[in-house]
Amino acid sequence: MAKKQTKKETKKQTKKDKIDKSKNLISLLKKHGAQVYEDLENGEFPKFSIPNRSISNIIYDKKLRQYVLGTNTSLRSSRNSSQLRSFTQLLWLAFFANKLTHEKKSSTLRDVYYSSQAFAVDFEDQGESDNIIVDLEAVLSQPREDFYVFPEERSSIFGDLTIEYTIPGYEGKTQNLSSHPDGYAIGPSMTSAELVDTSAELVIAIEKGGLFTRFVEEQVDKKFKSIIINTGGQAPRSTRTLLKRLHDEMGLPVVILTDGDVYGEHIAMVIKSGSANAAHLKGLTVPDAKWMGVWATDIDKFKLPTIPMTESDIKRCYDLLKDPRYQEGLWKRELEVFIKIKRKAELEAFSKYGLNNITEKYLPKKLEESKSF
Amino acid sequence: MSSNEQFNQISPSEFFYRNRDLAGFSNPTRSLYTAVREFVENSLDACDHSGILPNIHMTIKAVDPEKPDPKQYILTVKDNGPGIPSKHVPLAFGTVLYGSKFGLKQARGMFGLGATMAILYGQITTNKSVKVKSNADGKTRFDFEMLLDIQKNKPVIVKKQETPSSEKGLSVSICLDGDYSKAGTKIRDYVYQTSLITPYATISFDDPKGEKFHHKAIIRSMPPAPTIIAPHPYGIDVETIRRMLVDTHYQIPNVDDKMIEKVRKELGMSKKKFTYDEIMKKTEKKWKSLSRPVRVVISLMSFLEADFEKLQRIRIEDVDLRNNKLVYWDYSTSQTLVAEMDVESHYYKQLANTVQGESLTHFLSKRFQRVGPTAALEFCKFAKFKPETRVGNMTDQELVKLSDALQTYEGFRSPDPTCLAPLGDGPLEKGIERRFEPDFMAVVQRTASAYSGFPFVIEMGIAYGGKIETRGTTVYRFANRIPLLYDEGSDVVLKVVKDTDWNRYKVKNDSAPMIIVSHICSTRVPYKTVGKENVADRPEIEKELRLALQFLSRKLSGYMSKKGQAEMAKKRANLYSKYLPLVAQFCTELSGNKKEPNYKEMIKEETALTNSEGTLEEVKKNG
Numbered sequence: 001m002a003k004k005q006t007k008k009e010t011k012k013q014t015k016k017d018k019i020d021k022s023k024n025l026i027s028l029l030k031k032h033g034a035q036v037y038e039d040l041e042n043g044e045f046p047k048f049s050i051p052n053r054s055i056s057n058i059i060y061d062k063k064l065r066q067y068v069l070g071t072n073t074s075l076r077s078s079r080n081s082s083q084l085r086s087f088t089q090l091l092w093l094a095f096f097a098n099k100l101t102h103e104k105k106s107s108t109l110r111d112v113y114y115s116s117q118a119f120a121v122d123f124e125d126q127g128e129s130d131n132i133i134v135d136l137e138a139v140l141s142q143p144r145e146d147f148y149v150f151p152e153e154r155s156s157i158f159g160d161l162t163i164e165y166t167i168p169g170y171e172g173k174t175q176n177l178s179s180h181p182d183g184y185a186i187g188p189s190m191t192s193a194e195l196v197d198t199s200a201e202l203v204i205a206i207e208k209g210g211l212f213t214r215f216v217e218e219q220v221d222k223k224f225k226s227i228i229i230n231t232g233g234q235a236p237r238s239t240r241t242l243l244k245r246l247h248d249e250m251g252l253p254v255v256i257l258t259d260g261d262v263y264g265e266h267i268a269m270v271i272k273s274g275s276a277n278a279a280h281l282k283g284l285t286v287p288d289a290k291w292m293g294v295w296a297t298d299i300d301k302f303k304l305p306t307i308p309m310t311e312s313d314i315k316r317c318y319d320l321l322k323d324p325r326y327q328e329g330l331w332k333r334e335l336e337v338f339i340k341i342k343r344k345a346e347l348e349a350f351s352k353y354g355l356n357n358i359t360e361k362y363l364p365k366k367l368e369e370s371k372s373f
Numbered sequence: 374m375s376s377n378e379q380f381n382q383i384s385p386s387e388f389f390y391r392n393r394d395l396a397g398f399s400n401p402t403r404s405l406y407t408a409v410r411e412f413v414e415n416s417l418d419a420c421d422h423s424g425i426l427p428n429i430h431m432t433i434k435a436v437d438p439e440k441p442d443p444k445q446y447i448l449t450v451k452d453n454g455p456g457i458p459s460k461h462v463p464l465a466f467g468t469v470l471y472g473s474k475f476g477l478k479q480a481r482g483m484f485g486l487g488a489t490m491a492i493l494y495g496q497i498t499t500n501k502s503v504k505v506k507s508n509a510d511g512k513t514r515f516d517f518e519m520l521l522d523i524q525k526n527k528p529v530i531v532k533k534q535e536t537p538s539s540e541k542g543l544s545v546s547i548c549l550d551g552d553y554s555k556a557g558t559k560i561r562d563y564v565y566q567t568s569l570i571t572p573y574a575t576i577s578f579d580d581p582k583g584e585k586f587h588h589k590a591i592i593r594s595m596p597p598a599p600t601i602i603a604p605h606p607y608g609i610d611v612e613t614i615r616r617m618l619v620d621t622h623y624q625i626p627n628v629d630d631k632m633i634e635k636v637r638k639e640l641g642m643s644k645k646k647f648t649y650d651e652i653m654k655k656t657e658k659k660w661k662s663l664s665r666p667v668r669v670v671i672s673l674m675s676f677l678e679a680d681f682e683k684l685q686r687i688r689i690e691d692v693d694l695r696n697n698k699l700v701y702w703d704y705s706t707s708q709t710l711v712a713e714m715d716v717e718s719h720y721y722k723q724l725a726n727t728v729q730g731e732s733l734t735h736f737l738s739k740r741f742q743r744v745g746p747t748a749a750l751e752f753c754k755f756a757k758f759k760p761e762t763r764v765g766n767m768t769d770q771e772l773v774k775l776s777d778a779l780q781t782y783e784g785f786r787s788p789d790p791t792c793l794a795p796l797g798d799g800p801l802e803k804g805i806e807r808r809f810e811p812d813f814m815a816v817v818q819r820t821a822s823a824y825s826g827f828p829f830v831i832e833m834g835i836a837y838g839g840k841i842e843t844r845g846t847t848v849y850r851f852a853n854r855i856p857l858l859y860d861e862g863s864d865v866v867l868k869v870v871k872d873t874d875w876n877r878y879k880v881k882n883d884s885a886p887m888i889i890v891s892h893i894c895s896t897r898v899p900y901k902t903v904g905k906e907n908v909a910d911r912p913e914i915e916k917e918l919r920l921a922l923q924f925l926s927r928k929l930s931g932y933m934s935k936k937g938q939a940e941m942a943k944k945r946a947n948l949y950s951k952y953l954p955l956v957a958q959f960c961t962e963l964s965g966n967k968k969e970p971n972y973k974e975m976i977k978e979e980t981a982l983t984n985s986e987g988t989l990e991e992v993k994k995n996g
Contacts, residue, residue: 033964092955
């Protein structure tokens with residue numbers, strides 16, 4: 001009972017937070033607009049100050065346990081003819097973001113690119129518009145999801161979780177996420193929804209769609225009282241946001257199951273402590289998340305069939321060895337074993353011992369193990 | 374070689390008949406084009422040398438238009454030149470190697486034998502006569518119809534007719550096998566490019582398909598005509614020196630009847646018989662007015678104590694200056710006789726001078742261009758000749774040494790270009806401007822230079838943009854005002870253009886609307902082949918071409934960077950007029966204001982800034 005009480009309070013708190021966040025964002029955008037307006041009125045060329053996102057300005061914050069941007073900023077001025085275009089693009093995006101936030105309409109990266117054409121602001125390709133979106137994130141220090149711009153790629157979620165939509169037209173409507181065996185796409189409506197109730201005690205994030213389906217079929221949600229999330233490879237930000245909320249708001253531990261290779265290890269790491277690409281953003285990480293496997297040491301332990309690493313796999317291992325987050329513990333140990341054995345194993349490798357081997361044998365063992373690290 | 378092989382002498386016509394490939398008459402396509410060239414160039418040369426602004430009309434008509442190519446065509450070229458006096462017409466058009474172009478000066482054709490070759494080719498392929506209409510005096514026009522007797526190298530006049538006419542000029546018409554469908558492009562290019570390099574000429578062309586091309590003269594003045602001049606030391610060999618020595622008349626004249634008649638005439642003693650004393654007496658009085666050969670003959674007479682009758686009976690064998698003896702053959706007694714020579718006599722001096730010839734320094738400074746007395750002295754020092762060496766006394770070895778030294782000595786000034794007729798930068802510029810109407814152009818005429826003693830001048834022009842329709846660098850090559858159209862791959866001009874790193878001059882070589890006009894003028898253009906279509910890469914010529922192109926490219930580069938700046942400034946201005954209104958619009962909505970901020974002044978300032986930075990109009994034409 002006490003637990004539920006806490007949950008409700010948290011919920012209220014987050015709802016309020018959300019409204020505040022939205023208000024803050026709008027006022028921040030308005031502030032920038034007003035500054036530009038004032039400059040023009042005074043016959044001065046307006047400019048934006050954008051935190052520098054180059055490698056040299058990305059540092060690892062040990063306390064936050066994630067990458068953050070340093071203090072370097074660069075100026076984008078409309079006075080400079082080579083920056084005028086991108087300045088205008090950035091201002092337009094601020095204007096567009098304001099519109100989206102105001103009207104609670106969501107958009108995708110691609111949609112932003114096409115919308116620009118209606119305003120005579122031209123982007124050469126989507127790559128250019130994606131860059132401007134990251135620029136605005138950096139200026140506002142807020143992820144694009146806050147101003148209703150979502151990525152195309154969708155990952156999915158399944159399990160006993162009841163949500164309440166907040167998007168216009170669905171406000172107040174609730175949905176339990178265990179009613180449809182294909183799972184539910186993690187889109188804007190999911191990310192912005194209130195997390196109302198759950199019987200789950202665990203979140204299992206899994207790298208692959210195939211295994212996600214298998215887990216649903218094997219009723220892992222019921223057997224292990226869990227919510228299953230398919231990250232679809234490297235977890236998109238909306239998924240990471242949702243993971244963080246499940247952890248923070250619902251108090252659920254998060255475990256991650258990936259392929260037994262260096263990329264799998266890093267997928268887990270990004271969920272745990274963010275990526276260098278998003279160093280300008282905070283609130284996307286789940287520092288307490290645990291990488292459950294497949295570890296390099298599991299390969300030998302569970303006698304998994306393997307394939308040899310490629311050149312680029314090995315290079316990636318050595319690159320990650322330089323990363324400050326891989327300097328100790330499990331992360332360093334597993335990486336070094338990968339380098340040593342120069343072989344890797346897919347999650348599917350378990351099917352050698354039967355299709356349900358992974359859920360029957362491996363999963364319980366690792367879950368048990370995970371409690372101790 | 375077998376002993377019973379027959380040796381026949383062949384006539385020049387026959388030689389060319391057998392080797393017509395060499396002269397560009399290898400097939401119907403090439404032949405039609407070559408024939409056009411030969412006639413048009415002859416007409417232009419004739420007009421140039423008479424100072425007449427050329428007006429040339431050419432027609433090519435198919436004898437039977439229905440037939441497929443190759444077929445018979447009638448080619449007619451008519452000019453307003455000086456015409457050819459009627460008595461020379463048969464020889465000029467009916468004989469190979471008859472011409473007036475054997476001097477050292479620049480002309481399009483070398484010997485004028487190309488036209489005869491064209492006539493010969495026409496006759497061979499169609500068996501039809503050549504029709505020549507010539508009016509040289511502005512009173513009478515002579516119309517000839519002729520055939521060539523190839524074996525005898527002689528004209529056969531089929532028909533001759535006189536008509537009163539005041540219109541001077543020459544018209545030549547031949548019937549020949551040709552292929553206009555293949556040669557047409559080249560012929561039209563040829564006519565077009567000729568008009569480009571001859572902007573003072575009006576050239577019109579009616580082609581067999583009924584198209585008319587008319588290129589009107591752009592300028593009304595002709596460049597100065599070239600003069601005939603003495604050779605330059607660099608361009609000389611032993612044989613030429615020997616001929617020059619003969620030419621100088623520093624030889625004991627052949628005392629024949631004709632010579633004796635000349636002596637009598639100059640002394641004013643033609644009629645009667647005169648004694649030796651009378652002759653000598655008259656000589657004393659008239660000495661100063663006598664010509665050199667006459668003086669020599671009289672000097673001989675003085676030692677022989679001969680009158681005219683005795684002179685007729687003898688032949689001079691040797692003038693032995695070492696022993697002061699005169700050796701001669703007497704026909705009447707059939708024996709060799711010797712006469713003593715008096716060293717004190719001024720007749721001796723005359724004779725000695727003649728036999729020994731002039732001094733080397735005198736010979737050099739008088740007989741060669743660009744050699745003055747000082748240069749001659751310095752050259753003697755270099756070649757280790759005594760300056761007072763008499764050229765008449767020089768042995769064969771010494772002549773070889775002299776010839777070698779003349780070519781290795783570096784102190785001579787470069788050859789006199791007055792024998793050249795470059796177009797001049799003015800007319801060249803006009804020609805390019807009117808034909809291409811470019812945004813930018815520059816021309817340069819280099820100072821004269823020489824290769825192996827042949828002077829040459831490089832003229833070059835470069836044009837960019839405007840109405841130039843071709844993309845990439847188009848090179849128009851000319852040599853002695855002739856367009857060169859074939860075999861461009863191996864040409865030295867192309868080589869120089871290709872070697873240029875155009876990026877350095879801010880030009881995108883493969884897409885730039887750029888043309889280069891190159892004109893090499895020389896008394897002898899070093900063509901690689903007899904067909905006269907590409908110029909060999911002599912280092913001297915290549916260097917001059919390179920310098921000319923570099924000069925022009927630098928100018929173009931200046932234009933391009935100004936153009937670049939102007940375009941950049943314009944782009945900048947456009948940028949502000951495009952984006953500032955958007956910035957204003959977005960920030961107004963974003964900030965919740967009702968009225969847009971006052972930003973218009975800012976655009977105005979930016980645009981004004983641009984204008985003061987210079988526009989394209991100002992940088993146009995800085996050549």
